[in-house]
Amino acid sequence: MRILTLKNAMNPKSLLITILVAFITVFATDFLIHGVLLAGTYKATASLWRPEAEMMAKMPWMMLGQFLAAAAFTMIFAACVAEKRCMSCTIKFAACMGIFASAGQLMAYAVQPVPGSLVAMWMLAAIVQAVLLGIIVHKVYKPAPITSGAAGK
Template identity: 35%
Template sequence: MFSSLVGTINIKRLILAVIGVFVYIVISDYLIHGLAMKNLYQETIFLWRSETDMQAYMPWMFLGQFIIAKFFCILFARGYEGRGAMEGLRFSLLIGPLMVAPNFIQYAVMPLTPSILASWLAFGMLQVVGAGIVASLIYRK
C-alpha cells in the first residue's frame, strides 16, 4: 500500500526531507509560538494549558509535527520536477492556504483575538514557505 502512495519517489531522499522538514517545523514552531507570539497568548491565557501541562503533552505535539512533515514531503515529492528552491516556493504557495485555513475555523469557535488569528495566518504561511524550501533543498535529484 505504501508503495502505491509514494509511486516513483526516491525513498532515501524522502526520508531525509521528512527529517529536515520535521526539525524545521519543531524549531520554527518554538520561535513562532514560544517566543514571537508569547505575549499574544497571554491575552487568552484561559484557553491554554499551563507550561507544566504543555511539557507533559509534548509527545503529542511532536507526533503532529511529524505527521505534517511526512505528508508535506510525500506530496512535495509526488509532484517533484527538479526545479530547485523555486519549486519549494511554488509548492508552498499552493499548499499553504490549505494548511492555514483551519485557523479561520478555530477563530470562529474559540474566543481568540484578531491579532492571534492574523499572526497564525502570517506566520503559518511563512512557515510553510520555509518548509517547502527545506524540502526542495534536501529532495534533489
C-alpha cells in the same frame, strides 16, 4: 508521457532524510513562532490555553503532529513537485500548503474565543513557515532517476 507512481517517483533514502530535516524545520520554526514571537500574546490570553505543565506533558502529541505534517508535506512535494526541480513551482506549492494549513485557524476563530489579531498572526506564520519549509525540502530532496521502465503509453 510519464506515468507518475509513488514507486517510480520517490527516492526512498532521500525521502526519509528530507522528512527528518522537514520535521526539525517545523519543530524549530514552531518554537520561534509560538515560543518566542507570540509568547506575550499567549500570556495575555492565558485563560484560553492549558496550563504550561499540562501542555508540556502533551508535548509528544504536538511533536507527532509536527512530524506527520512534515512527512505529508514532503511526500506530496516528492510525488508532485520535486521532479520539476523548479524553485518557483516549489514556492507556489508551499504557499498553497501554507494557505491550506492556515484555513483551519480561520475556522477555529469562528468557534473559539481567540483574538482576531492572533489568528491573523497564525495564518501569516503558517504561510511563511510553509514557504521556508518548501525551500528547504527543495534543497534537500533528490528525486529518483527516471528509469526506462517508467515511461508510459
